Amino acid sequence: MKNPTVGAQLPSYSVTLTHKHIRRYAQASGDANPIHLDDEAARSAGLPGVIAHGMLPMGQLASLVTQWAGRAGRIRRIAVRFAGTVFPGDTITFHGRVRSLVDGVVDVAVDGVNQRGEPVLTQGQVRFSVSADPPD
Amino acid sequence: MPARRILLTRTKPPCPRSSCSPKSRRPTTSSVDSSRSSTRRRHMRATEPQQISYPPVSLIVDEAQVTEFAEAVGADPTLGVPPTFAAVYALQVTIPQMLADDRVGIDAARMLHGEQEFEWFNHPAIGEELTAIGCIVHDNVKGHLRLVTLETLVTGTGGRPVCTARSVMVVR
Numbered sequence: 001m002k003n004p005t006v007g008a009q010l011p012s013y014s015v016t017l018t019h020k021h022i023r024r025y026a027q028a029s030g031d032a033n034p035i036h037l038d039d040e041a042a043r044s045a046g047l048p049g050v051i052a053h054g055m056l057p058m059g060q061l062a063s064l065v066t067q068w069a070g071r072a073g074r075i076r077r078i079a080v081r082f083a084g085t086v087f088p089g090d091t092i093t094f095h096g097r098v099r100s101l102v103d104g105v106v107d108v109a110v111d112g113v114n115q116r117g118e119p120v121l122t123q124g125q126v127r128f129s130v131s132a133d134p135p136d
Numbered sequence: 137m138p139a140r141r142i143l144l145t146r147t148k149p150p151c152p153r154s155s156c157s158p159k160s161r162r163p164t165t166s167s168v169d170s171s172r173s174s175t176r177r178r179h180m181r182a183t184e185p186q187q188i189s190y191p192p193v194s195l196i197v198d199e200a201q202v203t204e205f206a207e208a209v210g211a212d213p214t215l216g217v218p219p220t221f222a223a224v225y226a227l228q229v230t231i232p233q234m235l236a237d238d239r240v241g242i243d244a245a246r247m248l249h250g251e252q253e254f255e256w257f258n259h260p261a262i263g264e265e266l267t268a269i270g271c272i273v274h275d276n277v278k279g280h281l282r283l284v285t286l287e288t289l290v291t292g293t294g295g296r297p298v299c300t301a302r303s304v305m306v307v308r
Binding site for chain 2 (some may be wrong): 021023024030031033034035036041045046052054055058063070075077078084
């Protein structure tokens with residue numbers, strides 16, 4: 001990201017989450033909780049059916065943030081609230097707006113909403129450096 | 137759910153800077169502690185009822201696993217280890233420890249992720265050995281929900297700080 005300015009809207013991104021995404025995330029992350037994989041197990045836990053891991057949209061958000069930052073190594077912090085349940089078939093759109101820029105460190109407010117405009121990820125805060133990777 | 141609730145009053149400083157600090161707990165490559173340490177933890181609870189900490193666990197950042205994770209979250213693998221691969225090297229280490237802890241008594245099927253924060257000091261490298269230490273720092277009831285906050289401190293080669301993860305889990 002070149003020359004971010006305070007208040008600037010960053011490129012947004014939409015993704016539709018499918019059963020396949022959820023199964024693949026369960027495999028890749030090691031979180032095989034049946035509420036993400038088995039409708040019956042989800043229903044017996046009082047849910048309408050399987051739900052996505054909260055960490056799946058957070059991970060997709062982090063992928064977008066990494067593109068903004070240019071490298072994963074520049075990301076200092078990512079924080080979100082999981083405000084809404086994500087079901088297979090939902091389309092999540094992520095937004096970001098630059099809140100501050102001090103000494104090459106950018107703070108961005110981020111959120112994610114579903115196709116009905118309902119909040120999924122809220123109070124998102126991201127911090128990354130724009131100029132250089134942090135020292136090793 | 138036969139939840140055995142841990143009553144928390146006021147919290148001490150967050151665990152990565154206090155009782156879970158690697159300075160006070162020597163990391164080992166063993167993921168399971170002996171019953172002796174359970175005794176010690178029970179003893180610690182008598183004086184520090186606010187916090188439960190878990191034995192350190194070490195793992196190696198595996199390239200194939202990173203690639204698989206990057207694909208699963210739509211990350212460009214050429215931009216480095218995806219930040220939330222911390223779900224693997226932090227959360228998937230310490231959350232199972234918490235879920236297996238009868239003193240905490242959480243039914244995984246009734247647990248949802250409420251909030252997540254990661255702060256990185258150095259991102260891990262492929263092949264680096266990381267050590268994660270988990271600590272429950274809050275356990276409160278809010279309305280009909282129970283909110284359990286787990287903090288995980290991750291260090292890397294030579295003890296360099298990698299990441300702190302703060303997870304708020306909601307138990308329905």
